[in-house]
Amino acid sequence: MKLSILLKRVIFIGVLLAIWQGVYMSGYFPAIQFPPPTKVFQAMVEGFADGKLVSALLASFKHLLIGLGLAIGIGTLIGVLLGKSRQADETAGMYLIAMQSIPSIVWVPLAIMLIGLNETAVIFVVVLGGTFVMALNTRTAIHSVPPEFIKAARTMGTKGMRLFFKVEVPASLPYFMSGIRLAWAFSWRALMAGELLSNGPGLGYSLRYAMDFAQMEVVIGIIIIVGVIGSVVDQLIFSKMEKKVMRRWGLLK
Amino acid sequence: MFLQMNNVAKTFAQHEVFSGIDLSIQENQFVSLLGPSGCGKSTLLSMVAGLESATEGSISLGGKTILEPGTDRGMVFQQPALFPWLTVRDNVTFPLKDKLSKKEQDQIAAHYLKMVHLTRFKEAYPHELSGGMQQRVAIARALAMDPKVLLMDEPFGALDEQTRHILHDELMKIFQETKKTILFVTHSIQEAIKLSDRVIVMGTRPGRIIADFPVDVERPRQRDNSRVIELEQEIMELLKGEINKVLKEELDHETKHFT
Ligand SMILES: Nc1ncnc2c1ncn2[C@@H]1O[C@H](COP(=O)(O)OP(=O)(O)O)[C@@H](O)[C@H]1O
Ligand SMILES: [Mg+2]
Numbered sequence: 044m045k046l047s048i049l050l051k052r053v054i055f056i057g058v059l060l061a062i063w064q065g066v067y068m069s070g071y072f073p074a075i076q077f078p079p080p081t082k083v084f085q086a087m088v089e090g091f092a093d094g095k096l097v098s099a100l101l102a103s104f105k106h107l108l109i110g111l112g113l114a115i116g117i118g119t120l121i122g123v124l125l126g127k128s129r130q131a132d133e134t135a136g137m138y139l140i141a142m143q144s145i146p147s148i149v150w151v152p153l154a155i156m157l158i159g160l161n162e163t164a165v166i167f168v169v170v171l172g173g174t175f176v177m178a179l180n181t182r183t184a185i186h187s188v189p190p191e192f193i194k195a196a197r198t199m200g201t202k203g204m205r206l207f208f209k210v211e212v213p214a215s216l217p218y219f220m221s222g223i224r225l226a227w228a229f230s231w232r233a234l235m236a237g238e239l240l241s242n243g244p245g246l247g248y249s250l251r252y253a254m255d256f257a258q259m260e261v262v263i264g265i266i267i268i269v270g271v272i273g274s275v276v277d278q279l280i281f282s283k284m285e286k287k288v289m290r291r292w293g294l295l296k
Numbered sequence: 297m298f299l300q301m302n303n304v305a306k307t308f309a310q311h312e313v314f315s316g317i318d319l320s321i322q323e324n325q326f327v328s329l330l331g332p333s334g335c336g337k338s339t340l341l342s343m344v345a346g347l348e349s350a351t352e353g354s355i356s357l358g359g360k361t362i363l364e365p366g367t368d369r370g371m372v373f374q375q376p377a378l379f380p381w382l383t384v385r386d387n388v389t390f391p392l393k394d395k396l397s398k399k400e401q402d403q404i405a406a407h408y409l410k411m412v413h414l415t416r417f418k419e420a421y422p423h424e425l426s427g428g429m430q431q432r433v434a435i436a437r438a439l440a441m442d443p444k445v446l447l448m449d450e451p452f453g454a455l456d457e458q459t460r461h462i463l464h465d466e467l468m469k470i471f472q473e474t475k476k477t478i479l480f481v482t483h484s485i486q487e488a489i490k491l492s493d494r495v496i497v498m499g500t501r502p503g504r505i506i507a508d509f510p511v512d513v514e515r516p517r518q519r520d521n522s523r524v525i526e527l528e529q530e531i532m533e534l535l536k537g538e539i540n541k542v543l544k545e546e547l548d549h550e551t552k553h554f555t
Contacts, residue, residue, distance in 0.1 A: 189377070191373060191375050191377040192377055192379065194347055194371075194373070194377070195371070195373065195377035195434075196390075197346075197347060197365045198345050198346075198347065198365050198369065198370065198371040198438075198447075199365075199367065199370075199390060199391035199437075199441060200365060200366055200367040200391060200441070201390075201391075202365075209390075210379070213379070213381045214379070214381075216381070291380065291381060291421065291423075292380045292381060292423075293380045293421070293422065293423025
């Protein structure tokens, strides 16, 4: 069963590559616009070998880690404030949803004009990309703490800070984890948008550089890397953590 | 008196749930609050727990007025409300945290988990247990802080018949072993008579106490005991009037709205 799924997936990729190779060999597109899979693969190997892709990747991860870390921190603070204070929620909750609906690429010109064409601007965009979704999910997490947990804890003499940290925080962990997973996803997209328009370093910048120099095989190679990292990080880290919490909390069987 | 309610009233916004509740409960007694749903049983129990405040009057325990929740009153709800992120043992020691050493806490947890026959499951997580087992953990958790009074709000209401009977027997044993004062909310006449020393019957619209029966029957009580049957019928008669009142009011309400 497991093996047959794997087999299907491998065959699927194989077929795609074959079609790609076939279109290339038909000569319909000029080779400069449409490199064969082998050439893309070769470009990726070279990029890693000469260290260019590696340093771009490291720069991107640095932007992401700082930006996502800040987004999670700031988003959690805003979310807790809105979750705990009805006043704050009624006043600012709606605007948070509005902010969340702004595509992060829109922030790029603002960031560049405000901060300049540098890495800080990229990180700024990443932070904006992740903060709002984190805040919204943290707010939902606090609101979704079952009231019977609070009541039970209070009858056991728990109140104040202890009630918050020992009951409300752990009780809201499942939604909080979804928040982190979404913040990562949004930040990752924002990172690419920001880097694409920055002047480096970073994966997004390398992508635009390759475009400027008409290196289609590098463009495709980087797109593949971005896709692979996105799904691998989601599957191996964030989805896994979220599922683990959900299972322990009895929300998933 | 040990647990004393003086002229207690509760009003939510405009809606008066009950008023003029006077009730004295002796130590080591098992007292049931019985009444149709909506008459304010849970509200009254929450007030004893200190989760709700009295709009009028006062409730005192051992001479001290109840103003907020405290570890002298343990509560078991219809939903077990166990913390899913803690093991069974850590759930039971939750009310003890910080006050005692780890070892003392473990001993207390072991003691009460043994009392509810869940020693084997101390390392399990709540979602791995059945509903009846979860409710037993909730009882052990409430007992662990050694409260003077155990408040139970339809604790077996969500369980199947068979599990309910098993837990009745366990609760009786715990009551005899720990000598706690128990205030037990139920809407089942049989359950109230089977378990209690005293059954307080509440009426509705407006909520109030309409009767107070001592249950003078030797334990364990059999359902076919003639005194049990007699009491059942007496209380049934009383409640019929109350339930009819609710039905009539609801029908009137409907006819007013739909004709
Ligand atoms: N927090 C609350 N706010 C407003 N009304 C409430 C609240 N809690 C209970 N009530 C009302 O008080 C009445 C009694 O409720 P409750 O004590 O739960 O009754 P019972 O437990 O006897 O079924 C009901 O009419 C219910 O709608
Ligand atoms: Mg109730």
